Amino acid sequence: MSALEIVQLEVGLLQNLCEVIGCSRTGQAALVDPAFEVDRLLHVAEQRGWTITTILLTHTHDDHVAGLDEAALATGAVVRCHPVEVEVARRLAPRVEAVADDEVIRIGDGELRALYTPGHTPGCVCWFVPEPAAVITGDVLFVGSCGGVSYSGSDPAAMVDSLQRRLGSLPEQTRVYPGHDYGQTPTSSLAWEFANNPALLADTVETFRAYKGLPARG
Numbered sequence: 523m524s525a526l527e528i529v530q531l532e533v534g535l536l537q538n539l540c541e542v543i544g545c546s547r548t549g550q551a552a553l554v555d556p557a558f559e560v561d562r563l564l565h566v567a568e569q570r571g572w573t574i575t576t577i578l579l580t581h582t583h584d585d586h587v588a589g590l591d592e593a594a595l596a597t598g599a600v601v602r603c604h605p606v607e608v609e610v611a612r613r614l615a616p617r618v619e620a621v622a623d624d625e626v627i628r629i630g631d632g633e634l635r636a637l638y639t640p641g642h643t644p645g646c647v648c649w650f651v652p653e654p655a656a657v658i659t660g661d662v663l664f665v666g667s668c669g670g671v672s673y674s675g676s677d678p679a680a681m682v683d684s685l686q687r688r689l690g691s692l693p694e695q696t697r698v699y700p701g702h703d704y705g706q707t708p709t710s711s712l713a714w715e716f717a718n719n720p721a722l723l724a725d726t727v728e729t730f731r732a733y734k735g736l737p738a739r740g
């Protein structure tokens with residue numbers, strides 16, 4: 523396994539962050555959450571001589587898949603997402619395959635691992651890149667905050683488990699690439715987040731619900 527190159531772009535009017543992740547030796551690349559401005563995302567790959575063979579989704583909220591039909595058509599790439607998101611993704615792209623929890627996806631000489639992280643939606647996936655240590659968190663974790671848990675299918679207790687147990691199991695130097703540029707910086711590290719982010723400092727369901735302004739269960 524060798525290191526992948528990660529290029530982050532901010533697109534659209536909702537401060538969405540997307541990534542193009544490539545293997546410089548083979549030119550194989552993945553595109554994460556083709557949200558908006560697909561031409562700019564494809565241009566990143568073209569500039570580097572990369573071919574996008576895989577499109578990875580963190581979840582299928584509209585602001586993360588608004589450009590999926592265009593990106594799938596332009597690249598012919600296979601779309602990978604959580605099983606509960608497959609139906610929505612298939613309305614936008616012809617080639618969609620569910621990913622299993624902890625499944626490893628090869629991109630050239632590098633790899634990514636799917637982490638099921640429900641809570642914001644039931645089908646949220648964070649994508650961990652072991653080399654260089656990085657995690658693409660979608661709307662699960664933002665720099666200094668986290669995604670909402672008041673959507674249809676949201677589950678605050680699952681969110682706490684995803685944040686504490688799943689993301690907490692990754693190396694602390696792991697670079698965090700969130701789905702929106704809502705923090706002081708576009709990326710950070712898990713070490714910084716676990717030390718400073720109130721969404722992670724609220725490490726029980728009760729304190730997390732209070733952080734989110736949700737009524738205590740009772």
Ligand SMILES: [Zn+2]
Pocket residue numbers: 581583642661669
């Ligand atoms: Zn979302």
Ligand SMILES: [Zn+2]
Pocket residue numbers: 583585586661701702
């Ligand atoms: Zn979003």
